[in-house]
Amino acid sequence: xxxxxxxxxxxxxxxxxxxxxxxxxxxxxxxxxxxxxxxxxxxxxxxxxxxxxxxxxxxxxxxxxxxxxxxxxxxxxxxxxxxxxxxxxxxxx
Numbered sequence: 001x002x003x004x005x006x007x008x009x010x011x012x013x014x015x016x017x018x019x020x021x022x023x024x025x026x027x028x029x030x031x032x033x034x035x036x037x038x039x040x041x042x043x044x045x046x047x048x049x050x051x052x053x054x055x056x057x058x059x060x061x062x063x064x065x066x067x068x069x070x071x072x073x074x075x076x077x078x079x080x081x082x083x084x085x086x087x088x089x090x091x092x093x
Contacts, residue, residue, distance in 0.1 A: 007037035031055055032071040 011033035015021075021029060031051055038045040048068055 001041055004034070004037045004041040007041060008033045011036055027055065035071060 008030070012030055015029055015033070031054070035046065035048070035051060
């Protein structure tokens, strides 16, 4: 769904406006943002294990518990900022 993509980009943008990250970490931030956005927008969100498998080729993410810990670590600075809807949410309705 386009809404999931828009919200994912919005979350990444919000995070990057608060923190500077290396290129290596940016992929983890993007996957974490997609997981959060899909929980808001999708009926069936992706499984953590599937996401961990996708990232395993690039990072040392080998389990869903590890990905969950990474997601919490890197999305903690958002502290509820996700609840603020991006402009695309209003345009699509």
